[in-house]
Structure formats: C-alpha cells, structure tokens
Amino acid sequence: MANTQKYLEDFDSAIALGRFEENATLRQKRDIIREKLEARLRDVFEEHGEECPEFYFRDQGSYDLGTGVKPVDGDFDIDQGLYFGASTDMWPDPVTPKMRVHEALDGHTKEVRIRRPCVTVFYQQDGEPIYHVDIAVYSDGAENADGKHRLAMGKENSAEELRIWEASDPQALKDKTTGRFEGNDREQFRRIVRYLKRWKDVNFPPDGNAAPLGIGLTILAHDELQPRYADTVSGTPDDLGALRHLAQAILNRFGVTWDEDEATWIRRLVVKLLVEPWNDLFERMTGKQMEQVEQELGVLLEALNSATDEVDPVEACKRLSKVFGKDFPVPRMEDTGKRHAPAIVSSSNSA
Amino acid sequence: MDDSERLESVIREVEGLGLFQAPRRLNGSEEGGAAALEGEITIDERKVTIRLVLDPPFPLRLPRFFLRPWDALGIIPHVDQRGFICFADPEGLVLNRRQPVRVVQEAYERTLQVLTDGVKGVNHADFTDEFEVYWAQLTGGLKALSFLEPVDEVSRVIVASDKEGNLYVARDEVEISAFHNGSGAGKPLTSENALYLPLQKGTLIVPPRPDGPFWTADDVRRILLPALSAASKARLRKLTKSRRRVPKYLIVRLIRPSGGAILFGLHYGRTTTIHPLLEGGRAADLVPVSLVRLDRGFLIQRGGGQKDLVGKRVLLVGCGAVGGHLAFELVKAGMLNLTLIDPDTLMPENSYRHVLGREYWSNSKAASLKREIEAQLPYARITAVTDHIENALASSIVDLSRYDLAIMATGNPTVELDMNARIHAQEAGPAAIFTWLEPLGIGGHALLTRRGCNAGCLECLYTPPDGDEEMLVNRSSFAAPGQSFARALSGCASLYTPYGSIDAVRTAALAARLAVDALTGKEQGNPLHSWKGDASEFTQEGFHLSNRYSASDAELRRHRYSYQSPRCRICGEGIAEAG
Numbered sequence: 001m002a003n004t005q006k007y008l009e010d011f012d013s014a015i016a017l018g019r020f021e022e023n024a025t026l027r028q029k030r031d032i033i034r035e036k037l038e039a040r041l042r043d044v045f046e047e048h049g050e051e052c053p054e055f056y057f058r059d060q061g062s063y064d065l066g067t068g069v070k071p072v073d074g075d076f077d078i079d080q081g082l083y084f085g086a087s088t089d090m091w092p093d094p095v096t097p098k099m100r101v102h103e104a105l106d107g108h109t110k111e112v113r114i115r116r117p118c119v120t121v122f123y124q125q126d127g128e129p130i131y132h133v134d135i136a137v138y139s140d141g142a143e144n145a146d147g148k149h150r151l152a153m154g155k156e157n158s159a160e161e162l163r164i165w166e167a168s169d170p171q172a173l174k175d176k177t178t179g180r181f182e183g184n185d186r187e188q189f190r191r192i193v194r195y196l197k198r199w200k201d202v203n204f205p206p207d208g209n210a211a212p213l214g215i216g217l218t219i220l221a222h223d224e225l226q227p228r229y230a231d232t233v234s235g236t237p238d239d240l241g242a243l244r245h246l247a248q249a250i251l252n253r254f255g256v257t258w259d260e261d262e263a264t265w266i267r268r269l270v271v272k273l274l275v276e277p278w279n280d281l282f283e284r285m286t287g288k289q290m291e292q293v294e295q296e297l298g299v300l301l302e303a304l305n306s307a308t309d310e311v312d313p314v315e316a317c318k319r320l321s322k323v324f325g326k327d328f329p330v331p332r333m334e335d336t337g338k339r340h341a342p343a344i345v346s347s348s349n350s351a
Numbered sequence: 352m353d354d355s356e357r358l359e360s361v362i363r364e365v366e367g368l369g370l371f372q373a374p375r376r377l378n379g380s381e382e383g384g385a386a387a388l389e390g391e392i393t394i395d396e397r398k399v400t401i402r403l404v405l406d407p408p409f410p411l412r413l414p415r416f417f418l419r420p421w422d423a424l425g426i427i428p429h430v431d432q433r434g435f436i437c438f439a440d441p442e443g444l445v446l447n448r449r450q451p452v453r454v455v456q457e458a459y460e461r462t463l464q465v466l467t468d469g470v471k472g473v474n475h476a477d478f479t480d481e482f483e484v485y486w487a488q489l490t491g492g493l494k495a496l497s498f499l500e501p502v503d504e505v506s507r508v509i510v511a512s513d514k515e516g517n518l519y520v521a522r523d524e525v526e527i528s529a530f531h532n533g534s535g536a537g538k539p540l541t542s543e544n545a546l547y548l549p550l551q552k553g554t555l556i557v558p559p560r561p562d563g564p565f566w567t568a569d570d571v572r573r574i575l576l577p578a579l580s581a582a583s584k585a586r587l588r589k590l591t592k593s594r595r596r597v598p599k600y601l602i603v604r605l606i607r608p609s610g611g612a613i614l615f616g617l618h619y620g621r622t623t624t625i626h627p628l629l630e631g632g633r634a635a636d637l638v639p640v641s642l643v644r645l646d647r648g649f650l651i652q653r654g655g656g657q658k659d660l661v662g663k664r665v666l667l668v669g670c671g672a673v674g675g676h677l678a679f680e681l682v683k684a685g686m687l688n689l690t691l692i693d694p695d696t697l698m699p700e701n702s703y704r705h706v707l708g709r710e711y712w713s714n715s716k717a718a719s720l721k722r723e724i725e726a727q728l729p730y731a732r733i734t735a736v737t738d739h740i741e742n743a744l745a746s747s748i749v750d751l752s753r754y755d756l757a758i759m760a761t762g763n764p765t766v767e768l769d770m771n772a773r774i775h776a777q778e779a780g781p782a783a784i785f786t787w788l789e790p791l792g793i794g795g796h797a798l799l800t801r802r803g804c805n806a807g808c809l810e811c812l813y814t815p816p817d818g819d820e821e822m823l824v825n826r827s828s829f830a831a832p833g834q835s836f837a838r839a840l841s842g843c844a845s846l847y848t849p850y851g852s853i854d855a856v857r858t859a860a861l862a863a864r865l866a867v868d869a870l871t872g873k874e875q876g877n878p879l880h881s882w883k884g885d886a887s888e889f890t891q892e893g894f895h896l897s898n899r900y901s902a903s904d905a906e907l908r909r910h911r912y913s914y915q916s917p918r919c920r921i922c923g924e925g926i927a928e929a930g
Contacts, residue, residue, distance in 0.1 A: 003817055235901065351762035
C-alpha cells in the first residue's frame with residue numbers, strides 16, 4: 001500500500017478556502033455588501049413610507065463551517081445572513097423585505113436577483129461570473145413568539161403558498177455539524193468534506209439539480225464518517241481509509257422508493273437536514289440524477305480502492321486525480337523513490 | 352470585642368445550657384486558657400467534677416475538658432495525669448466557627464462518652480492502642496532511639512550507648528550503620544545485649560499508674576510471659592540460659608488492637624545471675640525505657656512509601672533537572688538502593704531548575720545528590736558514578752543484570768535508544784523507564800519497557816508506522832519534528848533548552864509513579880504516559896505542535912499501550928523471543 005496521505009493533504013491545501021477570519025479576499029467581498037446595505041437599506045424603507053427595523057449580519061455557509069473549497073469555474077459563493085429585528089407579523093408576505101434588500105442593492109452590479117431562499121448579487125469580470133453573494137433574509141427569533149429564526153422564502157411572482165417564513169437556524173446547524181468531531185477528528189472531517197465537494201464539482205454539471213448539494217455531502221460526512229488514523233500515537237491521519245469507508249457507507253444508504261412522477265421504483269439517497277425544517281436535501285433531484293450520483297459514487301469508491309491496493313504512489317495518485325481532477329498532485333517518479341532520511345535531526349527531548 | 356469578652360460570652364451561654372450541675376465560672380489561667388467553667392456531672396451514677404477551658408484562639412481550636420481530680424473515676428483511657436480528657440483527634444476535624452456554643456456542646460457530649468466508656472471498661476483496649484504515650488509519661492524512665500525492625504521472633508538485640516549517655520536500640524551494629532546510610536554512627540558506641548520480646552496479637556496491657564510505683568520484676572513476669580507464644584517461650588529459655596551475662600534491657604513489641612505495632616522497653620537496675628524473667632530470677636530498680644521509632648519500615652510507611660521496594664535495586668542515568676528530583680522521589684517511595692550516573696558538574700546556571708543549589712556548585716551532580724540524599728534520608732544507600740553510562744558499562748562499573756529497574760533521564764535520545772537495545776538484548780535484564788520533557792512547558796513523558804516480543808519499547812516510538820524509511824522522529828512528541836529549541840543566553844558553550852523546574856518536577860513525578868507501579872507489579876504492561884501542558888508560550892515563539900498534541904488527555908491515556916510497533920527493530924515480531 002502506497003502512502004498517499006501526504007498527497008491528499010497537498011490536494012486539500014490546493015482546494016481549501018479558509019473561513020472568513022482566515023481569508024482576506026472573502027472577507028473583503030462580504031464587507032462590500034454589508035456596507036452597501038448599511039448605507040442604503042434605511043432609505044429604501046423610508047421611500048416606501050416604512051420604518052426600517054434594526055438589522056445585523058451573520059456569516060453562514062461553508063466558509064463559516066470551515067469546509068469551503070475553491071470553485072472550479074471561479075465563481076465564488078459567499079453566504080450571508082441578514083437578520084431583521086422584526087417579527088414575521090410585520091411582513092405577512094416574506095417577499096416584501098427581500099424586495100427592499102433587492103432595491104438597496106440594485107444597480108450595485110449588473111445583476112441582482114431575488115431567488116427563492118435569498119437575494120443574490122452577481123459579480124462579473126470581463127463578462128464572466130467571478131463570485132456571487134447570497135443574502136438570506138431572516139426574522140430574528142428573539143422577535144417571534146416561538147423564539148425561532150425564520151427565513152424569508154419566495155420570489156416576486158411566486159404563488160401564495162410558496163411565500164413562507166420558514167424556520168431556519170444556520171448557527172444550530174453549524175454547531176451540530178462540527179460538534180460531532182473534535183481535535184484531529186474534526187480536521188479530518190473538514191478535509192473529507194472538501195474532497196467530496198471537489199469531487200462533486202469535477203464530476204457533475206454545475207447547473208440545475210444535477211449535482212448533490214454541498215451541504216448534503218457535509219451532512220453525509222457528519223452522519224457516516226469514522227475518523228481513521230494510520231498511527232494513533234503520533235495522530236497521523238488516514239484520509240484515504242476514512243474516505244473509502246465513507247463512500248461505501250453512502251452507497252449503502254441508497255434505498256428503493258416509489259417515484260410518483262415517473263411512476264416507477266427508483267433508488268434514492270435521503271439526507272435530512274440536522275435542524276428544522278428537517279427537509280431532505282436531495283429531494284429536488286430526479287430519479288435520473290440520483291442514478292448518476294450512485295454511479296459516480298461507485299466510480300469514486302473503485303478509484304479509492306485501487307489507490308489503496310496500489311504499491312506505487314505515482315500510480316495511486318494518478319487514480320485519485322481521475323476522480324478528484326487536475327488539482328490532485330501526481331508526483332514524479334523520481335520524487336517518490338526511497339530517499340535517505342537525515343542521520344542527524346534535532347529533537348525536542350531534554351531532562 | 353476582645354478575646355476574653357468573646358470567650359466569656361460563650362461561657363455564659365454554655366452555663367445557660369445546664370450541662371453542669373452547680374456551675375462556677377473561673378478564669379482559665381490554671382490550664383493556660385482564657386476562660387473556664389467548672390461543675391459537676393454524673394458518669395455512671397458517680398458524681399465528678401469537670402472543668403471546661405477555652406483557649407484564646409477558640410473556636411479555631413477544640414475546647415478542653417479536665418477531670419478533677421484526674422483519677423476520680425480510677426485509671427481510665429484518654430485521661431492523663433493533668434486530668435486532660437482526650438475526646439477527639441484534632442487532625443481531620445472541621446469546627447463550625449460560627450457556632451462556638453454548639454462546638455462546646457458536641458465536645459462535651461464526646462467527653463461524656465469517653466468517660467462513660469472508661470468507667471464501663473468499653474474502651475479498655477485503648478490503653479494498649481495508646482500504650483506508647485502512657486509509657487513515655489512515666490517518670491524516672493530512660494529514652495532511646497530505636498532502629499529495630501519489629502519481627503515475630505524472640506531474639507537477642509543490642510542497646511548501644513555513647514559517651515553522652517544516649518541510648519540506641521538495634522538488632523546489631525549493622526542496623527545502626529544502615530540508619531546512617533552505611534557509614535557508622537560517627538561516634539564510638541558501647542553495646543550491651545538486650546532481649547526482644549514480641550507479644551502475641553490480642554494482648555492487652557494496662558500501663559502502670561503514672562503516679563504509682565513502676566512494675567516490679569514479678570509484675571513484668573506476670574504481665575509479659577502469658578503473652579508469649581509457646582515457641583517464643585522456648586526461645587526465651589534458650590537465650591537466657593547463660594548465667595554470665597544477664598541482659599538488663601527488655602524491648603517489647605505490642606500489637607495495637609487497631610493495627611500496627613508499638614515498641615517499649617524496660618531496664619532492670621540490678622539482677623541476680625538468673626534472668627528475672629525466669630523462675631527464681633530476681634531484680635530491682637526497674638525503669639521504663641520509651642523508644643523513638645526510627646526503624647526503616649516505620650519511617651518509610653509513615654512517609655507514604657512502600658516497604659516492599661526496599662530490596663529493589665534501581666539505576667538512574669542522568670541527574671539533571673528531571674533526574675535530580677526523580678532521585679529524591681524514588682528514595683522517598685522506598686527505593687533505598689539507588690545507583691546514580693552522571694558525568695556533569697552542577698553549575699550556578701543549573702540552580703533554578705535543579706533539586707540542588709549553591710552548596711554543590713562545581714561538584715559532580717551524581718556525587719552531590721548522593722551526599723544530599725544521604726544527609727536527608729536515613730537508610731538510603733546511594734552509589735554515585737561520575738561518568739557517561741556507556742563508559743560505565745564498558746568498564747563494568749555498572750552491570751545491568753544486577754538491577755531490577757533502570758531509569759534513563761538523560762534527555763539524549765541517541766544514548767537512550769542504545770540503552771533500550773542493550774536492555775532488550777539482556778536475558779535477565781532490568782525493566783527500564785525512559786523519561787524526558789519537551790520545551791516551554793508543552794509536556795513530558797515516561798515510557799516503561801520490559802523485555803518481550805511485541806512488548807513496546809523506546810525504539811517503537813522511532814519506528815515509522817508504515818513506509819520503510821529510517822526515522823529519527825519521536826512519534827510521541829508534542830513538538831512537530833525538525834525544530835531546534837536550543838538557546839544560548841551567552842555563548843555557544845551555554846546552550847540550553849527552555850523549560851522550568853515545575854515541568855521537570857511534573858515529569859519526575861510521572862516517572863517516579865511509573866517506577867513504583869512497575870516494581871510493585873501494579874503495572875503489568877508497558878505504557879507510555881504523557882502529561883500535556885499549556886502551549887501558548889510555545890506557539891507564541893513561533894514553534895509548531897505535532898498532531899499528537901491535539902489529542903485529549905483521555906485519548907492519550909486510552910492509547911498508552913498502542914505505541915507498540917510490530918515493525919520495531921528491537922521488540923518487533925520474531926526478534927526478542929527468537930534471539
């Protein structure tokens with residue numbers, strides 16, 4: 001068995017995006033939007049003859065979880081929560097505050113669009129999208145009788161029943177997701193999620209519902225990961241072993257269900273959100289798309305297994321790069337040969 | 352409110368409780384107290400006078416009760432000649448200092464209990480339990496230091512005296528010398544024979560009245576002989592046959608009903624040529640001899656050490672900050688037979704993290720430690736070797752096979768890996784402990800190893816878990832590999848690694864505990880124990896921690912045996928057993 005841990009960690013360094021605190025670029029992009037809203041939002045409400053409630057921002061999404069990966073197409077996705085200190089009663093139609101946010105940001109870039117769960121600001125460079133910021137609009141739980149944060153769902157011309165204030169608590173989700181692991185286990189969890197997200201970006205088309213959601217993969221890792229170590233004494237991790245085990249566990253989770261639309265039995269993967277509204281994160285995928293996910297998972301597992309069996313690290317890395325893409329490092333033959341370990345090294349021992 | 356007013360008010364309240372009949376307020380100066388109350392109480396239908404005395408620090412101290420006169424209820428346990436009634440051992444008590452009157456009331460109840468038990472004979476065995484104390488209070492007696500280990504057999508022992516008239520009790524001269532770390536008492540001693548009599552378990556003896564005449568020779572015979580076993584009696588007859596030299600001292604062992612043994616002695620002033628314990632023997636002018644216990648077993652157990660470790664031979668290589676503290680702890684734990692090895696001398700800059708200081712500057716660390724340990728701790732037998740371990744082994748000054756345990760605290764992994772290999776190569780070699788600490792307080796380690804296949808040893812820590820490359824990296828380190836921590840405050844000659852005395856002491860304690868557990872058999876495996884400290888200073892200085900540092904204390908403990916590597920060149924599969 002070749003030792004691939006070093007190359008997996010190099011791959012992780014190449015794809016990992018730090019959290020907001022660690023990454024100045026992300027922070028800067030986030031702050032531009034925050035400042036814009038702070039400057040404009042009150043005026044927009046006033047123009048509509050309304051009073052603007054107090055509001056504040058919270059980081060959310062993968063950069064907050066520490067599981068963010070660099071996008072393959074270059075389109076960064078930044079998530080922000082905008083919390084209004086107002087109860088849902090203030091806006092019976094949840095689309096109203098979203099329209100105010102949209103208005104405050106409109107003209108800021110070429111495209112600002114209200115989407116069902118958020119308001120999205122698209123940034124472009126030379127006609128190519130470079131990043132977008134998703135602003136999720138909440139009614140602060142402290143203002144609501146049931147104490148729950150509620151997310152404004154719906155678009156300008158959504159049907160009535162699609163305009164709802166949905167219970168949603170990204171902070172609780174973060175605590176539950178990362179709270180399951182600690183110390184070295186948590187670091188392995190984060191790397192594993194990033195491997196899976198990059199695998200998803202490389203192997204599925206970006207549009208529509210073809211690709212499994214990143215949060216879905218995160219929760220699968222939360223549910224199924226068994227941390228593994230090559231050496232428990234030094235704490236040297238075994239990411240390949242952990243990932244193999246996880247891929248197998250995910251495949252085992254596929255079950256057969258009756259699909260109403262297609263009127264046929266299909267194999268589906270069900271991944272429920274860890275907090276309210278407990279929805280299935282893959283519910284919007286079609287049976288065909290599901291089939292694709294299961295097939296790609298099989299290819300992934302096959303690659304992980306053969307990399308494990310491979311003696312030569314160069315060959316092992318080649319197999320891994322097939323599923324993880326060109327950012328996975330394949331060492332040159334001459335770099336992997338047996339080298340002389342130094343005969344004189346410094347030590348931290350004293351007495 | 353000053354003390355006397357405060358105590359007076361307590362006394363007034365106690366008076367109001369009606370504990371005493373016809374209470375009279377006194378000033379407590381007679382017994383050295385500040386306030387006192389006297390009155391009558393009834394004990395088992397007998398009316399007696401007791402006095403309550405409060406000392407100025409009360410209620411930080413217990414109130415005192417006196418029976419007046421002291422023998423008003425006859426001679427009973429826990430009442431001394433001043434009438435003082437010992438109703439509780441003040442150690443281990445907490446007094447409610449906000450409720451002084453209740454403290455007095457509860458003390459009064461306990462006092463009543465002690466007196467009632469005494470009159471009814473319920474606590475008669477307490478005389479034997481406290482025999483030593485009563486014996487020491489007898490007037491006209493002698494005092495002696497005793498090095499004698501109480502054994503179960505009647506035997507001949509010695510009482511030695513010096514020019515000043517000090518007395519020493521021991522099995523023989525060797526035992527006196529052992530107390531002085533093998534170097535003799537340091538002054539000329541004259542010895543005379545004495546008899547040691549171990550009384551059987553269950554023997555109860557009432558001490559002589561402190562104000563009455565001491566035992567006569569007949570009393571002694573009547574009291575002691577029935578308490579000897581048949582074997583002891585036979586042996587006594589044999590030892591007292593000679594009429595030429597009649598031993599004038601008796602040293603008696605009494606088993607306390609509540610556990611443990613006590614020793615007391617007595618001296619016959621004049622005897623006939625027949626020993627006074629024998630039929631027809633007579634003696635006069637008997638005096639008690641009270642003994643101060645200085646025997647090895649007593650001192651070690653009293654200090655919390657283990658008697659079973661006394662016979663173990665321990666080699667300690669490295670007498671630096673860790674080794675110095677460790678040497679003391681090993682001896683205090685009962686490992687009296689210790690060999691110390693270190694080629695270095697103690698320098699002034701070592702002082703603030705070494706167990707020794709100024710007095711030993713420019714002297715050999717090993718020899719100085721020997722001197723200091725022997726000066727402080729009786730019976731310790733320390734051998735000091737002022738050389739490198741590899742030289743001491745080459746010249747056969749040190750023979751590993753003669754030790755039960757070798758402890759390495761050199762901070763030098765190269766030499767220690769070599770020692771690990773030697774110990775594992777030895778057919779009947781000692782167990783070994785390797786101990787070291789890491790810079791800037793991040794932690795310390797102690798690893799136990801004993802010969803055997805897949806046993807786990809120091810080499811395992813330097814064996815990579817997979818791959819086949821040679822590795823000189825310690826897998827257990829909390830510091831990431833490849834960093835150098837040596838510092839110099841002045842020149843290159845003064846290189847040192849930054850850590851403090853607290854870290855050295857903590858590491859030494861970890862290793863000492865492991866040594867005790869290994870030698871007593873409490874630890875059957877070969878664990879690696881690590882303590883983990885705070886890393887903020889370490890990281891602030893730009894150093895990096897290893898993955899292992901992120902493991903929790905519980906994880907470190909859980910994995911204490913799993914460092915063993917089947918690929919280890921020293922203890923790995925098919926090496927140790929076959930070789």
